[in-house]
Amino acid sequence: MASSETPPDVYDSLRPVPRQRLYLQLVEKLTDFIEREGLRAGQRLPPERELAASLSVSRASVSQALVALEVQGIVDVRHGDGAVLLHEPLGVQVIATLRSRRSRLPEIIEARYALEVKLAELAALRRTDDDLARIDHALALMAVQVSAGDRGEAGDEAFHSAVTAAGHSGLLADIMGEIAPAILETRIESLSQPGRPEASLDGHLAIADAIRSGDPVEAARAMRVHLDLVSDVALLRGDQDIRTHFDHQS
Amino acid sequence: MASSETPPDVYDSLRPVPRQRLYLQLVEKLTDFIEREGLRAGQRLPPERELAASLSVSRASVSQALVALEVQGIVDVRHGDGAVLLHEPLGVQVIATLRSRRSRLPEIIEARYALEVKLAELAALRRTDDDLARIDHALALMAVQVSAGDRGEAGDEAFHSAVTAAGHSGLLADIMGEIAPAILETRIESLSQPGRPEASLDGHLAIADAIRSGDPVEAARAMRVHLDLVSDVALLRGDQDIRTHFDHQS
DNA sequence: CTGTCCTAGAGGCTAAGCCACCAGTCCTAT
DNA sequence: ATAGGACTGGTGGCTTAGCCTCTAGGACAG
Known part of the structure; x- marks a missing residue:
């Protein structure tokens, strides 16, 4: 299989972790975004399609990330409306929690x-x-x-x-x-x-x-x-x- | 089904459930399944494709449910391997035990x-x-x-x-x-x-x-x-x- | 002003497909 | 024989494309 031979990327051994699941990376980016933009409870995240486009991922992945945030009680995703912030995520805290919970x-x-x-x-x-x-x-x-x-x-x-x-x-x-x-x-x-x-x-x-x-x-x-x-x-x-x-x- | 037609109930502001998200229903079915089958930590859930087929939903939805379970620490989804149960969701059985000990x-x-x-x-x-x-x-x-x-x-x-x-x-x-x-x-x-x-x-x-x-x-x-x-x-x-x-x- | 209707745009979910990964197997070279 | 490498089948990861459903809010009638 083509896998075993060294891929195009020369020294990608710099990747110690089996590569984090995409949705976790997205959760991180989203919490960053929330902090950077100073979003407060009640405000809305950008639409899924927009997020997907600007992050260059599929909507499905964005959706998974939102599920993760929803389960954590950070956002409320409302059909036909949008994803509403319930609590500010407190920076690295969230992603750390998610990671440790994995x-x-x-x-x-x-x-x-x-x-x-x-x-x-x-x-x-x-x-x-x-x-x-x-x-x-x-x-x-x-x-x-x-x-x-x-x-x-x-x-x-x-x-x-x-x-x-x-x-x-x-x-x-x-x-x-x-x-x-x-x-x-x-x-x-x-x-x-x-x-x-x-x-x-x-x-x-x-x-x-x-x-x-x-x-x-x-x-x-x-x-x-x-x-x-x-x-x-x-x-x-x-x-x-x-x-x-x-x-x-x- | 005739689902969404909100019944005669006049005060539907009481409507607590605007119909639950699919992934939440699936989470429920999965935890039921775990309990019913008596799965213990370390055992694997059926493959996504199989679950999707037997539950008549798409793989994407099953995947969302698994994300939810993963975020909650119930399950560890391993690429190329499967979804491994980390610990049983504390079941009703325990609650019953606890109640009797009240x-x-x-x-x-x-x-x-x-x-x-x-x-x-x-x-x-x-x-x-x-x-x-x-x-x-x-x-x-x-x-x-x-x-x-x-x-x-x-x-x-x-x-x-x-x-x-x-x-x-x-x-x-x-x-x-x-x-x-x-x-x-x-x-x-x-x-x-x-x-x-x-x-x-x-x-x-x-x-x-x-x-x-x-x-x-x-x-x-x-x-x-x-x-x-x-x-x-x-x-x-x-x-x-x-x-x-x-x-x-x- | 009030109520109805319409619609743009948001999320929900499906379908199909390809890629990456793991573990077991089998096969080869030592 | 045996150690090591390639193969293979099965599993999750993620994308693309598309259609459905829901919500909010504006246009319009009354």
């Missing part, structure tokens, strides 16, 4: 911080011997997998699930269950990095120790440290969102 | 700790001027209500909602939205206690200050303190569960 991984990490740190606390306070047994079992499982060269995501999942159960909070557990499938994706990605399964296992041990000794503060701290590991991965392949973890427990 | 006040408090503390952190890091304006507006609203002898739950709700928005985490916001009805109950109960609205307002001011000055650690601490207020109430009338807050930030 991959929700950063948000998933944030949710894990919120939920699992709390669950670790609760687990330290409430774990029964039975809970501890489940946690230990998960640790053993992952240890076996890791020493066998496996990524050990099954053990990883079992561990987090055991901690969640040990927290004895039905509501939090339900919420965790809801985002669990999404977490799985980050899990696999994280554990695919060299040396990561071992590091993750260490983190688990620290968390388990804290839970065993009934120390909620330490359990929360250990969980944060553990999640920092995961978030690094996610941010690696995801887009550069604002760092979600900072100097915890200063 | 009276589990201690659990609701725990969930609020988990979510809102993190959201306060994020808000301190990410708040825009617009976010701050919303927060201040909520503060003002509650101040007025309280000084008028009202419990001020509307202002309270507005405040927490503004903080949630300022966190700029769609997923966490979604989860908050899910448990919001349950929270309302605790809110009213808490604010019904003498002197409580004033104390709550003070808490809000502290949180707002931290968010304004961009101090995530302080924002989290202030939020914890504030929630401690609420949890006292809940524990009063609920079962005396283990204290969920302890020596934070040791």
